[in-house]
Amino acid sequence: MNWLTDFPTLGREDLRDFRMAIDRGFKDFTRSYGDNIESFFDPLLYFLIWLEKLLLATPWPVFILAVCGLAWIASRSKSIVIGSAVSFFLIGFLGMWEDTMSTVSIIMVCTIVCIGLGLPIGILMSRSDRTQAVITPVLDVMQTIPSFVYLIPVVMLLGIGKVPGLISVVIYAIPPMIRLTNLGIRLVDREVLEAADAFGASAWQKLIGVQIPLALPNIFAGVNQTIMMSLAMVVIASMIGVTGLGQPVLRAISNQYLAMGLLNGLALVALAIIFDRISQSYGKRLQSHRTGGHDE
Amino acid sequence: MSNAKIEIRHLYKIFGPDPVAMMEKVREGVGKDQMIEEFGHVLGLSDINLKIPEKGIQVVMGLSGSGKSTLIRHINRLIEPTTGDVLVEGENVLEMNEQALRNFRRHRASMVFQKFALLPHRTVMENTVYGLEIQGLAEKEARKQAAHWIDRVGLSGYEENYPQQLSGGMQQRVGLARALATDADILLMDEAFSALDPLIRADMQNILLDLQQELHKTIVFITHDLEEALRIGDQIAILRDGEVVQQGTPQQIILKPKDDYIADFTKDINRGRVIQLKTIMSPVNDLLGPELSGEMMVEDAAQVVTESPSSQARVIDDSGRVIGAVNITNLIRAMARPDIETRLEEL
Incomplete structure (x- = not known):
């Protein structure tokens, strides 16, 4: 009764051939299309490099002031503004300014790409249950597959560098953006939508005038999650050549530099908290009309 | 009609x-x-x-x-x-x-909804212009028209409030103004x-x-x-x-x-508030008394007739012609009894 105890497996040889066939296929694909794909991403690379140079060329007081200004506009909270200023000052004081600027620039580009792709995909997903049924498992895979696994094809295709790093960060960070856009639009009050219909709104007028504005708090939660996840992924992406705070962390791991690892890690935490508070309080302020005082 | x-x-x-x-x-x-x-x-x-x-x-x-x-x-x-x-x-x-x-x-055709269905992220003014905006009217003109309707439903001064800041009655006035604005x-x-x-x-x-x-x-x-x-x-x-x-x-x-x-x-x-005099009046005789419109409600007429010395009234049509008469007994019966078959055949 061998078939009960021995699991039926593909033969060792067959399995090897199977794996090699996939690898060969992907390598061929890379050889024939790798260059084209790389040049396709060139504009993204130029934008990333330009942004990084811009941030590095900006005098530090100007940068800190700009961050404080942004924090104030978004949150109207003194403690967030002061916290941001102090954190950035400490980061610079402890010699991590340049790495931090690289990280900030890649996070910004990632966030822009994630919003640019995630918003339309989320909208498409909200419009039909069938699209949702197709996209949801893809998002599940993107969120659960170990990030190292998809680094492999990305590196095979594009080599080591900023763009493959950026792509892997986007793959990791985009699902919440898509999911929450979809959710937000689906949660919009049916009665309000019916009213829009009754006044003769077209699909586009409903989307722009009703669905997106009412989904905005959820969409913003998605942006917030996307930023948080790209910060988490930046360290892993540094393995394939993304500069920034991730690289010293990687060096610290291989050389057992406790302090170095800790400081850079904490700088990432500080960035995360600042981005989180700013984007969250902005999301909350968007909803201020919901809690307006009831004066009868 | x-x-x-x-x-x-x-x-x-x-x-x-x-x-x-x-x-x-x-x-x-x-x-x-x-x-x-x-x-x-x-x-x-x-x-x-x-x-x-x-x-x-x-x-x-x-x-x-x-x-x-x-x-x-x-x-x-x-x-x-x-x-x-x-x-x-x-x-x-x-x-x-x-x-x-x-x-x-x-x-x-415009519509007013039971639960108002206002856009919560828009002010009273922005809600009222909604239908006009959908029509594609220029913003300035739309706001001008909307302001007129906001005034007509008695919400002047609340243009910049959000729906959540208003009471239910006021919210429905916005709903009404929004519907009227599209003309x-x-x-x-x-x-x-x-x-x-x-x-x-x-x-x-x-x-x-x-x-x-x-x-x-x-x-x-x-x-x-x-x-x-x-x-x-x-x-x-x-x-x-x-x-x-x-x-x-x-x-x-x-x-x-x-x-x-x-x-x-x-x-x-309350029948007195629904039934009109011309439905219950009796044929004209030479009565005296105040002249009341045939479309007056029984309840209102009862008040007038009670105060008039003759306890009766003449019923007139739109042109002022006397078409019938009522007395206090007619009026009370109309309010009390459901079966007034005779006059109904003519309705």
């Missing part, structure tokens, strides 16, 4: 997976209960025929589940019927293509005042009646409240289980309920 602005013909709506197949069953005479039990389909509306007069207020009254909200949504086709016709000025709404339907909704001549009101408390509701009814005196829109008003129906309706259709049980003027409904169901409904109604 004689022309039918909106005409609904043989309208059926069946909810369920295969309504078209079920239509056959309905034609074979399958009733609502059998439809649910045997076939799992809900017969929402069954053979509705309704002529809605131009420039009048048509009330559709029914309890919850009677299909009244479904019916009103067929007029601007928010719900597609299973079969039937909805004609507006002779044009079949159900045959309009997408663009024509959008234009119909933008320019010819559509059909106004669909789906239980528009049902969510408001009684005092505010009476207030809103007055606003609506005042506006109607001037605007002469064709209003379709849905309600579950008979008092409200009698108060504002020129015509009333009573809906029950998806069928029209009775149609008529408020007086006809009150004085000649078609069946026990309606009689039961109307028994607690």
